[in-house]
Amino acid sequence: MKAEPYRMCASAVTLLVLLCLFPSEGLAGTFPDAHDPPTAGWTGPVFKLSQDYPSTAPTTGPKPWKSFSFKTQPKQYINSVLTYCLAGNVEHDFELEKNTVRKWYHAPWMHSTVNGREFVHGLTRERGSRPRELHPNQTSSFQNWAVGMYNARGGYTIGRVWRDPNSPDATAAHFSDGTVAFKLLFTDATVAEVPYLHDGFEWQAHVTSTSSTTRSIRTVRLLQVDVAVRDTRATGTGWVFGTFVYDGDTPGATPLDRLVPVGLMWGNDPSVTAATAGPSVRLSQTWINPDVGPPQHLGRAGRLNGPVDNPKSSCMSCHMTAEYKAVSDMIPPTNATTAATMRWFRNIGATTPFDTGQQALGYSLQLSAGIQRFVAAHPTAIVKAAASARRPARRIATVRRGEP
Numbered sequence: 161m162k163a164e165p166y167r168m169c170a171s172a173v174t175l176l177v178l179l180c181l182f183p184s185e186g187l188a189g190t191f192p193d194a195h196d197p198p199t200a201g202w203t204g205p206v207f208k209l210s211q212d213y214p215s216t217a218p219t220t221g222p223k224p225w226k227s228f229s230f231k232t233q234p235k236q237y238i239n240s241v242l243t244y245c246l247a248g249n250v251e252h253d254f255e256l257e258k259n260t261v262r263k264w265y266h267a268p269w270m271h272s273t274v275n276g277r278e279f280v281h282g283l284t285r286e287r288g289s290r291p292r293e294l295h296p297n298q299t300s301s302f303q304n305w306a307v308g309m310y311n312a313r314g315g316y317t318i319g320r321v322w323r324d325p326n327s328p329d330a331t332a333a334h335f336s337d338g339t340v341a342f343k344l345l346f347t348d349a350t351v352a353e354v355p356y357l358h359d360g361f362e363w364q365a366h367v368t369s370t371s372s373t374t375r376s377i378r379t380v381r382l383l384q385v386d387v388a389v390r391d392t393r394a395t396g397t398g399w400v401f402g403t404f405v406y407d408g409d410t411p412g413a414t415p416l417d418r419l420v421p422v423g424l425m426w427g428n429d430p431s432v433t434a435a436t437a438g439p440s441v442r443l444s445q446t447w448i449n450p451d452v453g454p455p456q457h458l459g460r461a462g463r464l465n466g467p468v469d470n471p472k473s474s475c476m477s478c479h480m481t482a483e484y485k486a487v488s489d490m491i492p493p494t495n496a497t498t499a500a501t502m503r504w505f506r507n508i509g510a511t512t513p514f515d516t517g518q519q520a521l522g523y524s525l526q527l528s529a530g531i532q533r534f535v536a537a538h539p540t541a542i543v544k545a546a547a548s549a550r551r552p553a554r555r556i557a558t559v560r561r562g563e564p
């Protein structure tokens with residue numbers, strides 16, 4: 161981000177000329193790739209932010225998950241989404257520009273802050289895993305680092321929000337049916353403490369460790385894969401969220417064949433409190449895979465959550481807080497009454513803000529985190545949003561994944 165708002169006249173003309181010359185592509189290289197440049201002597205892969213967002217709405221591509229009902233065929237549904245996400249990416253080690261099956265895009269502005277994208281694979285720092293959260297044998301705290309991607313429909317919306325790199329447009333965050341996002345979550349947990357990670361999918365990444373805030377090249381192992389699908393059949397929320405865990409004890413030729421679905425959710429079960437959940441009151445908008453091997457901690461009252469996630473939350477509970485300004489925390493406050501807590505377990509539509517008067521960001525926490533980080537770096541920049549959302553926020557929520 162070199163251009164500043166007041167230099168926008170010249171930049172706008174350049175932008176216009178470039179858009180005329182390359183109508184189907186955005187401005188490659190507008191947004192920084194990573195927090196740090198590669199260290200001297202590094203010969204491994206170098207992360208490139210996939211940012212040539214489509215400038216026209218992509219035509220409808222295949223939506224294999226539409227052949228299945230997420231309510232009655234959740235396993236087929238989530239597996240079809242995973243196959244779609246991995247196609248063309250596995251053979252190129254998730255270097256998105258090499259995918260010949262379909263295009264995928266990264267969200268901008270995840271490079272800044274101490275948790276920002278590292279230069280090898282674009283990983284950002286996530287909530288850490290406390291002792292015993294991943295396995296009863298786990299005695300140490302471990303770090304988790306992740307990278308998220310959007311398909312062309314999602315990339316189109318991200319490109320619209322960030323069309324003016326100096327003034328993001330939060331009002332453009334309308335993801336259309338068929339948008340898919342997925343996220344690979346890696347951990348620096350050892351196989352000795354988390355045995356099901358054996359024979360897994362490993363990357364080298366430029367990350368910190370639990371004992372040091374200085375980044376260095378370290379080995380991380382794939383632990384969790386998250387998927388999110390904009391599916392209008394999910395009438396309450398407009399989205400379906402699902403997650404997989406790596407299980408080295410599951411049969412499968414390659415590590416990515418050993419990902420096991422943990423579950424799927426398409427709503428927050430707004431009437432189920434922690435007190436009412438139990439054998440007689442079952443969740444009807446979360447499906448948990450009864451055959452998952454590694455021990456799971458789920459979200460509030462058994463709602464879906466992934467191995468690295470905050471147990472007081474759920475995928476959709478946290479994601480529906482994506483808004484500008486982010487005036488509410490991503491997780492319910494500690495010691496909140498049940499009624500207050502249940503505000504985080506409503507079913508709100510894909511374009512409805514979590515807080516009245518703010519601008520909804522379509523369940524996208526990368527848009528939310530990116531805009532917040534951009535504003536922190538450019539305090540005088542203007543974010544286009546609902547009038548009331550432009551007033552100063554009481555408090556900007558943290559962008560980390562529910563760290564207390």
Ligand code: HEC
Nearest residue numbers: 308341386388402403465466473474475478524525526562
């Ligand atoms: C307590 C908060 C929290 C919970 C719970 C949570 N996430 Fe997220 N998620 C985030 C944040 C913050 C980001 C954006 C930053 C990043 O990618 O690290 C994100 C990013 C994502 C993305 C990339 C697209 C996007 O929205 O930016 C996907 C897909 C995703 N999460 C899926 C899931 C799934 C599936 C679950 C449940 C298994 C889940 N998340 C649970 C906080 C959460």
